[in-house]
Amino acid sequence: xxxxxxxxxxxxxxVIKNFLVENKNNYVTVNDILAYLxxxxxxxxxxxxxRTLDNFVLQGIVRRYVTGESSAASYQFVDKDNQNDYxxxxxxxxxxxxxxxxxxxxxxxxxxxKAKHNFSIDNSMTFYYGLCSGCSAxxxx
Amino acid sequence: xxxxxxxxxxxxxxVIKNFLVENKNNYVTVNDILAYLxxxxxxxxxxxxxRTLDNFVLQGIVRRYVTGESSAASYQFVDKDNQNDYxxxxxxxxxxxxxxxxxxxxxxxxxxxKAKHNFSIDNSMTFYYGLCSGCSAxxxx
DNA sequence: TTGCGTGCAAAGGTTTTGCATGGCA
DNA sequence: TGCCATGCAAAACCTTTGCACGCAA
Numbered sequence: 284x285x286x287x288x289x290x291x292x293x294x295x296x297x298v299i300k301n302f303l304v305e306n307k308n309n310y311v312t313v314n315d316i317l318a319y320l321x322x323x324x325x326x327x328x329x330x331x332x333x334r335t336l337d338n339f340v341l342q343g344i345v346r347r348y349v350t351g352e353s354s355a356a357s358y359q360f361v362d363k364d365n366q367n368d369y370x371x372x373x374x375x376x377x378x379x380x381x382x383x384x385x386x387x388x389x390x391x392x393x394x395x396x397k398a399k400h401n402f403s404i405d406n407s408m409t410f411y412y413g414l415c416s417g418c419s420a421x422x423x424x
Numbered sequence: 425x426x427x428x429x430x431x432x433x434x435x436x437x438x439v440i441k442n443f444l445v446e447n448k449n450n451y452v453t454v455n456d457i458l459a460y461l462x463x464x465x466x467x468x469x470x471x472x473x474x475r476t477l478d479n480f481v482l483q484g485i486v487r488r489y490v491t492g493e494s495s496a497a498s499y500q501f502v503d504k505d506n507q508n509d510y511x512x513x514x515x516x517x518x519x520x521x522x523x524x525x526x527x528x529x530x531x532x533x534x535x536x537x538k539a540k541h542n543f544s545i546d547n548s549m550t551f552y553y554g555l556c557s558g559c560s561a562x563x564x565x
Numbered sequence: 566t567t568g569c570g571t572g573c574a575a576a577g578g579t580t581t582t583g584c585a586t587g588g589c590a
Numbered sequence: 591t592g593c594c595a596t597g598c599a600a601a602a603c604c605t606t607t608g609c610a611c612g613c614a615a
Contacts, residue, residue: 349490349491349495350490352490353490354490354495354497371537371541373537373541373543373545375543376549382541382543384537384541384543386536386537386540386541388532388533388536388537389533391529392529392530392532392533395527395529396514396525396529396552399527400514400523400527401556401557402514402516402523402525402552402555402556402557403554403555404514404552404553404554405517405553405554405555408517408553408554409550409552409553409554410550410551411537411543411545411550412545412546412549412550413543413544413545413546413550414543414544414546415542415543416542416543419544
């Protein structure tokens, strides 16, 4: 993760950022970005994609996640709509969908853990694995 | 992840299982296993380690986790002592240590999410990222 | 013109697979 | 003996790095 100056505007950065913004409610992998660029007939070297994502993460405008089975990282653009720190990221281990749920129970629990167990949870980074309602219905039938 | 018959007892399986049992309160990586075997002067091929771990996971006696920055998976032996489903796995993003904390707040929160948001959290698979007390002290100073 | 950004290829780390051999039952 | 498990090497995947060239300012 080289620390670059990141002082130039380039079309590579623009097109990657635009794709992330369009998909800010999803979690995007490097393969997703490659597939998008291919469909658009835009060539960007894979090293540039990784370096650009690293820069976005350092700037704090993108979050990087490693969740679940796959070893490939996921990235998400962060803005006012989804930077709420009291949002559960519920990830279904069956359909792999992620459900973002705002709920005061998360704040209460975080504060309890902080007060009683001396650990400051970063809710934005924490994923809850389990079964969504659709998949538990399927599993039971 | 080839599905093997796993019907023979071998010393390779024994030694790997013993190491996992000895470290059932930790999270063990393949590198940890390799280092242990090296120290014990026991040679086991790395493919055997991965295949053995896959079998243990299929049998349900070991859990596999991919957590945080490192792309290497962690494994943990599961038995009565640590299969408690109401245990927080708190992972410090600074020192990378994992703190397992039993707490009724987890049960309350899980039940709320189940009742109100229709999602069954698997607490054994869920890791809470954040800062432990030691590292927040360091960060402040 | 300066020096950062890019593309390419090579390399690094983790995990999987094919195949011949070894060893359990 | 029959068949599964192992070891080795190669390969697959994801990601990073070195270097020369291209391009933004």
